[in-house]
Amino acid sequence: MRFPNFIGRSIIACTALAGAALLVAPSASMAQGINLADCKGLWFSTSEDFLSRGTRLPGGPVVSDGDLLTFEVGSGSRLCARNADLLRVFDIERYDHGLDAVEQITIDDGAVFIAFSTEIDSVNGAGQFTAGDLLFGNGAVVPNNALLVKFDLPRSLNLGLDAVYIEGAPNEKRDLMAKLSSTSVDELRQNPGLLIDILDGTNTDILFSTEGTPPDVQQPQFLDGDLLSAKNGTIVRSNNSLLPALPSGLPAEGVDYGLDAYTPAIDPIEQVPIELLSIEIQAREGSISDGDALTVGPGVYLRNKDLIASFEPRDTDMGLDALAAGTVVQGCNFYINKISDIDVIDINQITGLFGDQRPFGRDISIDGVLPGSACPEYTTHEFQVRVAVNGGPELPINHAGLNWMRDVGPTCNDNDLYAEDISGWIALTDYWRFAECPDHGYLAAWRSATVAGAQTAVFRVVMREIGTAVETFSAPVRIRVDNEKPNPVDMALFLPGSPPVQFDDQCKIDGMGNDVIIDIRGEIFDEHFSHYTLSWNGNGNVGGPVPATLIQSWPPGSASLNDTGTQPPATDVALGTLNLTQQWDLELDGIDNDDPLPECGFSIRLVAWDRTRNGNFKFAQNDWDLTNSNWEDYQQSFCLVP
Template sequence: MKKQKQFAIAIVAILLLSVLTAMPVMAGSGDESNSTLTDDRGQTPYVPPPLTTLSYPPVATLPVCEELQTYLDCVSTKKGDIVFVFDTTGSMYDEIDEMKNISKDFADGLASAGIDFRLGLTEFRDFPVTCDGTACGDPGDFAYKVYNGGVLTSSSSVFKSWIGGLSASGGADLPESTLAALTHTVKDQKWRGGDASKIVILISDAPPHPDGHCCNQEGNKFSGVISALTRNGITAYVVGPDDASMKKIASATGGKFYLIRAGVTLKPILEEITGVIRCSFSIVGDEIACEDNKLEVCVQLRGKDNVLIPYRAGYTKAWMYVRCPDGTSHRYDLKYDNKTKAYCATVDPVCEGEPGVVGVTVYGKVCEWSAVERFEVTCGIRKVFFSTEEDFVTFGPEPPDGNPIISDGDLLCSDCTVFARNRELLAAFQTEIDLGLDAADVIDMERRLVAFSTELDDPQGWFTAGDLLATNGAVIPNIALLAKFDIPKADLGLDAVHFIGDKEKIIAFLEYATVTGDLWWENPDRLATMLEEYDIDIWFSTEGTAPTPEAPLFLDGDLLSARTGTIIARNALLLPPSVPAGIPRRGVDFGLDAVTADRGGNRERIRFSTEILYDGEPYFTDGDVLRIGNGVVCTNEDLIRCFEPKTNFLGLDALSVPVKEVCKPSIEVEKKVLDPIEQAWVEQITAHVDDTVTFQCKIHNDGTCCPLYDIKVTDILPESLKYANNAMVNGKQREPDEINDKELMWFFEGPLNPCETITIKFNARVVKCGEDINVQRVKAVCEKTGEVVYDEDRATVVVPCVERKPDLVIPDIAGIGVVGEPLNIFYTIKNQGNTVAGSSYTGLWIGGKYIKKDYVGPLAPGAAINLKPFNYTWDCTAGEKAEIKVCADIADQVAESNEANNCKAETWTCTLKKPDLVITKVWYEYTGPKFLEDTTIYYTIKNQGKGTVGASKTYMKWYPGGKLILADDVPSLSAGQTSTQSFAPYTFSETGFDINICADGNRKIAETNEANNCKRYYTLG
C-alpha cells in the first residue's frame, strides 16, 4: 500500500568554487559557447549580461599566488545560489539598516559580473521559550523564517523587498537559534542542482546555543550542522563575533570569517563575495573506491582547460568530509602524493565497518580560492536491491533493454542497473501486466531467485497482492503467513519480506513450495511446520492492523514471524525513542514498507523503511533506509542518485541489502595518566621527583565477532618511575605480578566479550628526573579463529631536571584616578614558578613615593590572586599624571628563580567623569490622513559616558544643510541611562524626508566625545 509522500526538488549540487577574497573580473570572454546557458528547470534560457570590469582588489598579493592564479578559470559564466542567514535580534539594528541600503546594489553587482544568481533569505532570532530559568527569546521571537517558501529569486527588487521588511527586535539571552536557522536553510531552501555554487552568508553578533542547551528546542547539534553544510557542498561566509564555533562554520566549509563591527562594514564584504564567484578550479576524483570497508580517495586540482594546478606547500591543499550510513560525519586531511600529482587519503575501516552508501565531500584550496566536489561510494556490500514507489525516467546509465522508463514494479540495484523488470519477476506466472512491487528479498543473485509481493492482484486470479511469490513460481498465500496468529482468516496484504536461515535451505524450501499446489490454501497451518522442518523463518509485515484497529494484536508497522506467530520487532522498537512510534503508548504507527537483515536473524542487523516520514529528530522520510533503533543508514536521495532522476525522492517499496558477516577479532588498549590539576585523564603530564602519579589502562574488545581469552597485560615502567602499589582492576584491588622492578603483568583467562572493557589503575612514584614513556601492551587470543590480537599505547611523564623555586610576578594592575573618589588600585599576583611560594608582602608606590603594603598568603605553582585591592585614596587633581608601581615580595621573604621581575609600573592620569550622549534609535508614526502628515519622530537617547548629565536639548535638523526643524527637552540622565523621547508632530512632504537627530543640539554639555551626537534617518515616499 502506498501512503502519502512528500517530494522535494533535488539538491544534488557541486559547489563550483569559493574564493576567500575578491578578484578582478575579466572584461569580456571570447568563448561564445557560454553565451547562453540552458536552464535545467525548463524555463527561458539564462542570457548573461555583458561582463563589466569591477574594481575589486586583487587577491594574489604573493608571488606564489600570482603564479597559481594564472591556472584558474576567471572567464566562463558562473552560477551562484546565495542565501543570507540574518540575525534580526535587537542588537543587529545597524547591520539591518546597512543591508537595506546595499541589498539591491549587491544583487545588481552579481548581474554586472555575469553571474547567473539566485538569492534567498533565512531570518532568525531565537525560540520564544523560557527553560531552566533562562529566557531564550522574547515572546514575539521565532527560531527561523525561510522566505518565499525557500524559492530563491533572481530579482534584485524582490530581494530588496525581503531585506526591507527586516526589523531588529527581541533576543533575550546572548546566544541565538543559529543552528536551527542553518539546518532549515540547508533543508528548506530550494537550491539549484548542477554546477551552481551554494553559498551561505551568516550575519550575527551572537554565538549559537551550545549542544544540549534547553534553548536548542529542535535538538540541533553543532557537528550535525557542519555535516549538513558539507554534505550538501555549501560554503559559508560568517560575519560574527569572536567565537570558536562561528569561526569553525566558515573554516570547515572553505569559507571565510569576518569579525563583526571590527571596522569593516557589510558592503566591502559582499563586494568581495561577488568577486569570488568569478574564478574557479575543479576537483577531479577518478580514483575514489571502497572495497570491503577500505575507502581510498585521490583527487587532483585542475584549472582552466583542465590543466593540473601545481602543488605548492602551504598554498594548495585538500580535505574531505566522510558521511557514514548512520548519518555521522568525519573530517580527514588529504596528503599530496608527488608520484600521482594527487591529494590522497585512506580510511580503513571507514565508518567503523558499517556497510552502506558513503558520501565523500572534498574541499580544495589554492591560496585563497576554494572549491568543493561531492562523490558517493558503496562500502562493505556488493549490492543493494530496491524498488521505488513511483515510476520515473532514468537519465543515468541506459538499461540493457534500452527503455529509460523505470516502473515502480522494477527491481533496481545500487550499481545503477535494473536487476529485473516487473515482467521478468512475473515470468513464471505468464503475466505481462506490470503489477508493481511491494516487497522483495533477493535470495540468490546468480540464480535470479527473488521472493517478492506485488501491489496489485493477478488478473488471472493466481495470487493476490498479499501473497508471497518467488521467481521460480512458488506462491505462499497471505493466510498461511498469518496462520500462527490468533486472528480471523483474512488477506492483510504484504508490505515487507525477508527470509531467515541458511541460503541453501531457503532455496530448497522454495523449490518444495512450487509443487505444493493448493496445500497452503487447504491447510494454512502447514506453513509453520514446514518452516520448522527446513529450520528457516519468514519475517514480514502486513498492510493492515489485526484483528481490529481498536484492539490490535499487531500493527502494520510491526515485523512478524510466520514460523512462530510472534512479533520480531514492534514499530516502537524499530524506531528511536524520540520518534512517537507505536500504538497506543506513543501515538503513531509509522508502518513498515520494506525490511532486510542478515540470514542469521540478528535483530541488530535489521534495516527498513517506513510508510510515513518524520519531521522531528532524527528526521527521515518514507524513502530512507533506517537502522533499527538508531536513525538513517542512507537517504532516498543517496539510493536513487546514480539513476539521475529529475527529483531527489521516489519513495521505497522493496529493499534487500545483503549484509556480509565478517569475523574480525581485535583488541584496543588506551593508556592515560591523571592530570592532578585538571583532574582529567591525559596523554602527558609534568611531575617532579617524589610526586606520585596515577595511570589508567583500558583494554577493550573492539572486534566484531568473538570473545577473547588468555589476555596478557604488560606494563613497562620508565627509569624515572617506580611502582607504588594500590592497583585496581575494574574497581577491585588486584596487584600485578612484578616481573622485575620495571615490568608489571596481569593475566586474565577471559572471556572478554565484544564491547566489554577491563580497566586497570595503579600508582607510581617519581624517583628521578627525565622525560620517560610508560608503555602498556596487551595480547589475547580469539578461540573462534585462532587469531592472536595485539595492541599497545603509552603515556608520558615529564620530570624537569631543574631547581624548584617559586617566581612571583604582577601580571596586571587596574583602576582609574577620578577627582574626589577612592582610587581602589587592584593588582594580580601570580606564582609562575615550579614550587609553592610562602607568605609575602606586595608594595604600592605612587609618583615614586612608597604608599603601603598588602599581605599575600602562600601560592601554589601556577596559582594567582586576581584583582586584589590596596584600598587607597589618591587625592589627585584633574590632569595630574603619576607613575603607579606595584611590586611583589618587597621584603625579599621568598627565594625566587627570578628576583628581577617582581614589579609592574604604569603611568595614570587623574580624570573627571564626563557624560557622552548618543542617539541609538529613530522611528516615526503619522496620524494625518495623508502620508507623513502630522508625523511624530521618536528617538532613544543614551548617556554612555561615566558622568551624569543635566537637562539638555535634542535638535531635529534637515540633512544635509543642518537647518533646525524642531527641538526637544531631555531630562537629566545618569551614567548608562536611556530615555525614549519624541518631537512635536510635524508634517513632512509625501515624497519623504532626510533628517539628523542630534543630542546636545545647542552644544551646552561637556562630553568625552563631541563627534557622536547625531544619527541620520530618512524615508522615501
C-alpha cells in the first residue's frame, strides 16, 4: 500500500500550467471535468516523486508520482496537470493519490478527457473510490469488481488497476462517459453486470491489467502482467505474447514481469501501429528498466532518462507507472522490428522460428528503427548491426565493397552509395540523408549462406558516439537459420502385383497389354520439411504432375507425413500412383484414346522442399525479395517393352 503524499496542493489556475489544463463547462452529457486537449504528446506518470532542476514549475519544484506528464520529440517533457487538478472533480484538494493507470479519451467535439487510477483509496472514504477503480475526468467511477465481473471472482476481491486502454470510436467513448456519469459507483458495485450492458450499448471495451493474480499463483486464472478485456472476460494479450523474448508467463516460462502501462500508438517512421508498455521489474540483467517505455518484444522505445530529461532530475530513472499515446511520438531509441520482412513480434524468441515453425535462410534483411533527425543528441553517433552465430562472438555485418545504393534527397531520383567504413559503422547523419525518400531503410543484410548448415543467429543494433568506445545495444533478436537442403531423397518405383515388382533406373518394364500403372514410394527427411512434388516426363516433351500428388504437405498431412518428412523414419512409404498409359493419352491430345506409348524416354521426379524463408538482397537496388525454399530431388528414368 502506498502512503499519501502530503505535499501541499498548488493553488493556481489550470491555465498557468504551460497552457496545459483547461476547465470546461458542463455539457448535456458531461459533468464538469478537466479538458486536457492542450496536453500534446505521450502522456505518462512516474513511479517516484523527484525534484525538478529544469524548467520552473507552477506550485513548486517537486514532480509527484501523481502528476500527469507529457513527452514530445523536440520539446521534451513537461508538467501537464497536477494530481490535485485531476482529483478536483472528486472534491479532493489536498492529498496526492498517485497516478497508476492513464488513458486519453478524445471525444468527437475535440475535447480530451482522462481515465485513470490512483495508488491509494480516496481520502474521502473507500466508498467514493479505491485504488483498483477506474476514474474518469467527468467524475464517473467504475469499481474494480465491475471490471472483473466476467472473470467470476468474489465480488469483494479488489485486484488493483495497473494499466488501462479503452477501445472505441470518439463518439462511442463520449457515450460511454455519459452513461457512466449517470450510473453511480454504488449501482455498479451492487450490480457489476451493468458495466457489460453499458459497454455493449456503446460498442466499447475497457482493456486493463491488475495489481494481483487470482486465485492462486500456483494455478493463476490470469497474471498481473496480462492485458484483460472487461467486456469479454478474456486475456487479450498475455505477458508472454507481449514479452516473447523474455521468460515471461507463469508457471511454464518462469517470470511474471507485470504490466504497469499499456497503450497502442503509431510508429512515426514506419507509420504502422505499435504497442507501448512498461513492466514492473528490470529485465535482462538491468538492460531493460521498469522505467523504460517498451515495444512488444521487448524493445526499448524510450529510456526513462529521455522521458524525464527536461526536468533535469538528480537521477536517471524514476519508474514508469502510466502511458497513453496521443500525438505521434518519435522515439529517440533504436531497435530491430523485422527480419526478412517478418515482424519480430511474430518470431518465437526461444526457437527463432516464425509461422508454421519456419526458419530463415540465404540473404537475411534486418529492418529497424533508429533515432531520427529530430533527436539532435544523436547527430554525432554511428551504428552497426552485429550477428552472433551459435553462441559465438558477435561480429559486425560489413557491406563494404557490395555497392549498396540508396535513393537520396531532396529529389529522391538519384542513387548514392551507402557510406560505411570497413568495420561496418554507418554515421546516423548518412542514414538520415535518405529519410525523405521512399527507398526502404534496411539497417543491414546478412548473407547467411556463408555459414554452412543450420544454426541460430542473434542480431543487435549497436550505437556509439563517433570516436568513442562506449557502446549501447538494442534488444537482441534471435532467429533460426537453415541453409541445408533436405536429406538426399530416396525413391523406388513398383509395378503393382503380389508381391509388387520393383524396377530400377533404365529398366524396361512390360505392361503386358494393360495400362502401365506405377506405384511410387520414397523416404524424405528434413528438420523443417514442408512438402514434396511428383512429376513425370515422357519422350522429352510430354509430361506433368502425378495426379493428386503434386503437393503433399503438412499440415494437414497424413499418417505417413509430419513436419520432418515421411513416417516412420528410414522407411519407404507410399507417395503416389501414376497411370502412365492414361496420363500419356491425356497429355498428348487431352483424350483417353489409347495413343501408343513410346519405347523409351520416361522419367519420374521427386522433389522435397523445406520451410525456409530464403531471401535475395540486391544491393544495387537496395531491395530484398523472397526466393525458393531449399530443395532436394531424385529422378529415375526407364523404358517400356513395345
